[in-house]
Amino acid sequence: MPGRLMPRRPALHAIRLRATALATVLLTVLVGALSACGGTASSAGGAATLKWASSYFPTHWDPVVGGSGAQFRELALVYASLTRTDETGKAVPDLAKSWEYNSKGDEITFQLRPGLKFSDGEPVDGAAVKAAIERAKKQKNSALFGDLTSIKSVDARGLDAVVHLTQVDYQIPQLLGERVLQIASPKAAADPGKLDQNPVGAGPFTITQLIPGTKAVLKKNPNYWDAKNIHIDNVELTSAPDASTVVSGLQTGVYNFADIEPSQAAAAKKAGLDVFVQPGFNASNISLNVNKAPFDNNKVVDAVRHAINRQEFVDKLTFGYGQVTDQPFPKGYVAYDPASQNNYPYDPGKSKKLLAEAGYKAGDLKLDLVIPAEDPQAEIVQSQLAAVGITVTIKIDKNWATPFFAKNLTFSLYSTTGRDSAVQTLTAHFGPNGPLNLSSPYEPAGFEAAVAKVRRTPLEAPDYTTVLRAATRSGLQSKALVFTYSAPNLIAKSKTISRLPKIPAHIDWTGVTISGSK
Numbered sequence: 001m002p003g004r005l006m007p008r009r010p011a012l013h014a015i016r017l018r019a020t021a022l023a024t025v026l027l028t029v030l031v032g033a034l035s036a037c038g039g040t041a042s043s044a045g046g047a048a049t050l051k052w053a054s055s056y057f058p059t060h061w062d063p064v065v066g067g068s069g070a071q072f073r074e075l076a077l078v079y080a081s082l083t084r085t086d087e088t089g090k091a092v093p094d095l096a097k098s099w100e101y102n103s104k105g106d107e108i109t110f111q112l113r114p115g116l117k118f119s120d121g122e123p124v125d126g127a128a129v130k131a132a133i134e135r136a137k138k139q140k141n142s143a144l145f146g147d148l149t150s151i152k153s154v155d156a157r158g159l160d161a162v163v164h165l166t167q168v169d170y171q172i173p174q175l176l177g178e179r180v181l182q183i184a185s186p187k188a189a190a191d192p193g194k195l196d197q198n199p200v201g202a203g204p205f206t207i208t209q210l211i212p213g214t215k216a217v218l219k220k221n222p223n224y225w226d227a228k229n230i231h232i233d234n235v236e237l238t239s240a241p242d243a244s245t246v247v248s249g250l251q252t253g254v255y256n257f258a259d260i261e262p263s264q265a266a267a268a269k270k271a272g273l274d275v276f277v278q279p280g281f282n283a284s285n286i287s288l289n290v291n292k293a294p295f296d297n298n299k300v301v302d303a304v305r306h307a308i309n310r311q312e313f314v315d316k317l318t319f320g321y322g323q324v325t326d327q328p329f330p331k332g333y334v335a336y337d338p339a340s341q342n343n344y345p346y347d348p349g350k351s352k353k354l355l356a357e358a359g360y361k362a363g364d365l366k367l368d369l370v371i372p373a374e375d376p377q378a379e380i381v382q383s384q385l386a387a388v389g390i391t392v393t394i395k396i397d398k399n400w401a402t403p404f405f406a407k408n409l410t411f412s413l414y415s416t417t418g419r420d421s422a423v424q425t426l427t428a429h430f431g432p433n434g435p436l437n438l439s440s441p442y443e444p445a446g447f448e449a450a451v452a453k454v455r456r457t458p459l460e461a462p463d464y465t466t467v468l469r470a471a472t473r474s475g476l477q478s479k480a481l482v483f484t485y486s487a488p489n490l491i492a493k494s495k496t497i498s499r500l501p502k503i504p505a506h507i508d509w510t511g512v513t514i515s516g517s518k
Helices: 013-036 126-138 192-197 243-252 262-270 298-307 310-317 348-357 376-386 401-405 422-430 447-455 464-475
Strands: 049-054 083-085 091-093 096-101 107-112 151-157 160-165 205-211 215-220 234-239 257-259 274-278 283-288 365-371 390-396 411-416 481-486 489-493
Touching (some): 091 096, 243 262, 243 489, 262 274, 262 489, 283 298, 298 348, 298 376, 298 390, 310 376, 310 481, 365 376, 376 390, 376 411
Parallel strands (some): 365 411
Antiparallel strands (some): 083 091, 107 160, 151 160, 205 215, 215 234, 257 489, 274 489, 283 411
């Protein structure tokens, strides 16, 4: 289930230093080749070409395996979903033109747009939706089955997909969007291994060449339902090289769009690039396993909470672009609970007192912090806990995901890109089967009832915000998570590319133009 969460992109300084020379040589070759063929934002014949360098180049092109991690943004080039998200975070039509709940709220019917086809010619209909949901629930290597627990079964009735629920759940339109239900052709998905290397969807682009882990070349899909608002003809998606060379690649035209590290923002601006923050739900966290000592002692958990100076993460890691967070939602978002803000303020004195009450003297408590790769975030945690008398040893396990999801670790870090459904975010973090809950099956008292109440509340109900924030408040009683900071979705692009829609956590190419092309 690694696709469910996105470990914080490691600042692999040592690896980057070794890779820089090689990357520079490669960049020189690419620039030379580009210059030789007159490379610009447009390809031959004046076609608009997006040249995207991505730090999250998909490991899998089967959306069921890829899951809802950050790479869903790239897979959205190929796949469309029942719904999409608008700039307010609301679910709006995509492949489904509309949907309707029954009177009880335990069944929802999605009406698909007529005449749509996958890029292999297969029809986009109720049967395709049924197949996609059933595959996400049952495929052995699915990273999505835990997100679909409210779905009992699906009936296909021509262009309608009737979704029967295990409970009243008004979150389904939010849930079945780009992150959780990118729909593949059932014919192609009959061989999931082949689909993983040859994706077939009904999205805005189709793949013409795929070099696994390295590069994907795509062209506009003329049969996409909203093709008239897609103004990009070709996409060259490349796995980003060392971060220090991305800005040079953007400046010289090897790329015209890339996600960048905050440390590169100043150089990108100096190079005349358009640098902006795409809104998102990112949150970095310290994960504790309350089923293992010493975190089975509440005083130790609270001592860690009060030892954390969130502002230090922001200052040292985000170059002013991030913000502190003590919740899995950004301030201002509908699910953010103002009443829970700063429940555990930075107070090293109180932390030391709690450790003493728990029976630990300075230096007594020694912890292994297990992470997947080098990460300056871990060094900050190590330093802050050392200041209150806790000794932390950082251990790197390249197979970290296996013990993390098996709930075998005691102490770790991770970052998430959030979810479109606020309830999905809450259950992922705090639910008894939540993939981001290292302390499974533990959940805070009252959480299940609070979430159930949210599910029963229509999104347009006057009390929806109050009910949702109460569920957030209940989840934040969890002893398993200490939220630290939110890193930005920081993008640099050529000024020839127009403004992107500010859709939280998504990159949407609807209406985007590249000047200098036809």
